Amino acid sequence: MMASKPKLHYPNGRGRMESVRWVLAAAGVEFDEDFLETKEQLQKLQDGNHLLFQQVPMVEIDGMKLVQTRSILHYIADKHHLFGKDLKERTLIDMYVEGTLDLLELIIMHPFLKPDDQQKEVVIMAQKAIIRYFPVFEKVLRGHGQRFLVGNQLSLADIILLQTILALEEKIPNILSAFPHLQEFTVKISNIPTIKKFLEPGSKKKPPPDDIYVRTVYNVFMP
Amino acid sequence: MAAKPKLCYFRGRGRMESIRWLLAAAGVEFEEEFLETREQYERLQKDGRLLFGQVPLVEIDGMALTQTRAILSYLAAKYNLHGKDLKETVRIDMHADGTLDLMMKVAAAAFKPPGEKEKSLASAVEKAKTRYFPVFEKILKDQGEDFLVGNKFSWADIQLLEAILMIEELDASVLSDFPLLQAFKTRISNIPTIKKFLQPGSQRKPPPDSHYVKVARTVLQF
Numbered sequence: 001m002m003a004s005k006p007k008l009h010y011p012n013g014r015g016r017m018e019s020v021r022w023v024l025a026a027a028g029v030e031f032d033e034d035f036l037e038t039k040e041q042l043q044k045l046q047d048g049n050h051l052l053f054q055q056v057p058m059v060e061i062d063g064m065k066l067v068q069t070r071s072i073l074h075y076i077a078d079k080h081h082l083f084g085k086d087l088k089e090r091t092l093i094d095m096y097v098e099g100t101l102d103l104l105e106l107i108i109m110h111p112f113l114k115p116d117d118q119q120k121e122v123v124i125m126a127q128k129a130i131i132r133y134f135p136v137f138e139k140v141l142r143g144h145g146q147r148f149l150v151g152n153q154l155s156l157a158d159i160i161l162l163q164t165i166l167a168l169e170e171k172i173p174n175i176l177s178a179f180p181h182l183q184e185f186t187v188k189i190s191n192i193p194t195i196k197k198f199l200e201p202g203s204k205k206k207p208p209p210d211d212i213y214v215r216t217v218y219n220v221f222m223p
Numbered sequence: 224m225a226a227k228p229k230l231c232y233f234r235g236r237g238r239m240e241s242i243r244w245l246l247a248a249a250g251v252e253f254e255e256e257f258l259e260t261r262e263q264y265e266r267l268q269k270d271g272r273l274l275f276g277q278v279p280l281v282e283i284d285g286m287a288l289t290q291t292r293a294i295l296s297y298l299a300a301k302y303n304l305h306g307k308d309l310k311e312t313v314r315i316d317m318h319a320d321g322t323l324d325l326m327m328k329v330a331a332a333a334f335k336p337p338g339e340k341e342k343s344l345a346s347a348v349e350k351a352k353t354r355y356f357p358v359f360e361k362i363l364k365d366q367g368e369d370f371l372v373g374n375k376f377s378w379a380d381i382q383l384l385e386a387i388l389m390i391e392e393l394d395a396s397v398l399s400d401f402p403l404l405q406a407f408k409t410r411i412s413n414i415p416t417i418k419k420f421l422q423p424g425s426q427r428k429p430p431p432d433s434h435y436v437k438v439a440r441t442v443l444q445f
Binding site: 052053054062064066067068070071074075078079087088090091094095097098099102132133136 | 274275276286288289290291292293296297300301309310312313316317320321324354355358
């Protein structure tokens with residue numbers, strides 16, 4: 001019997017689910033999506049006890065209903081050999097991913113800030129990326145000269161970093177100007193066949209958040 | 224003989240407390256370096272031991288680990304508290320992520336202005352009563368086992384106990400509707416390593432006070 005495809009439950013937009021879409025796509029896993037558009041839909045999921053802590057993202061996979069973004073990402077990474085070859089590599093990947101997710105969090109929250117604060121926040125994002133995060137990854141790549149961040153093979157760390165770089169470049173096009181190794185990394189990881197496919201039009205990659213997405217999120221989640 | 228793990232953080236709970244709990248529950252002795260001044264912090268950053276310039280920092284097995292969740296996952300795996308297979312691991316992760324979210328709400332409240340702080344703490348207690356504790360009560364009821372996952376003591380159990388005690392400090396009656404959680408609390412508290420950690424004189428830290436907040440703000444400059 002063929003395993004059914006994973007099914008993602010979330011609004012039709014990036015948010016906290018986008019990292020999951022990236023990792024599934026990179027792993028070559030096809031998935032279905034049930035888009036949350038109304039409060040009633042969310043209520044139905046909650047009332048049916050489908051959401052462990054009443055929250056999304058939720059991913060139906062392998063007979064389970066997984067919640068908590070990081071738990072979902074770790075499960076998929078483990079299952080598809082994207083989490084290193086041993087505990088030390090896994091922990092290094094984990095540290096890199098946690099840091100990158102902290103940066104990505106600023107991008108995720110950005111559309112929900114007051115318009116007056118949004119421009120200021122872009123500056124803060126850029127500063128954090130350029131001062132705290134990018135130098136670390138630039139140094140790692142320069143240090144070992146390999147294509148991938150950890151253990152000379154694709155991992156969750158590479159995927160989440162690429163996602164974050166591309167999202168930042170949408171707001172700050174020259175953000176990698178001082179980081180030649182990250183520029184090369186971006187090209188190389190983007191060219192991995194499964195990722196290249198995900199970056200092409202018609203894939204399940206979601207566009208940058210717009211007013212419709214923001215309004216949908218408020219409709220679904222605000223009491 | 225392996226050196227003891229060394230924790231570097233403020234003398235208080237914050238993001239390090241769950242790590243102290245895990246180590247203590249696993250029966251692992253550890254040392255602590257307490258951050259008290261901005262100069263100490265800047266020296267740590269210059270030393271290059273802080274991957275993204277942040278604490279918590281745990282030096283263990285020749286590595287300088289940062290990022291709370293990465294540290295917790297490493298320790299859970301190392302001390303066999305992370306389940307026997309992928310399905311158990313993800314269940315433990317979901318439970319731990321949930322209780323960590325709850326505890327971080329309480330930790331963040333300490334830094335809010337008066338008024339807002341009380342509101343945040345009340346909201347955390349409300350979330351515990353309506354979103355988190357009912358879930359764990361149901362899991363214990365449905366499974367009829369002593370522990371949350373795989374009938375075996377895990378990271379999920381340690382963190383749930385930590386969260387229960389933290390919320391009880393804010394509202395002593397919070398478990399009144401949850402008889403199985405009450406039994407769970409007693410049971411897990413009586414595990415010898417945890418019992419020891421709960422006694423005075425252990426490395427368990429008290430709830431955040433104004434001094435803790437002041438030191439954190441001074442060191443991190445926020």
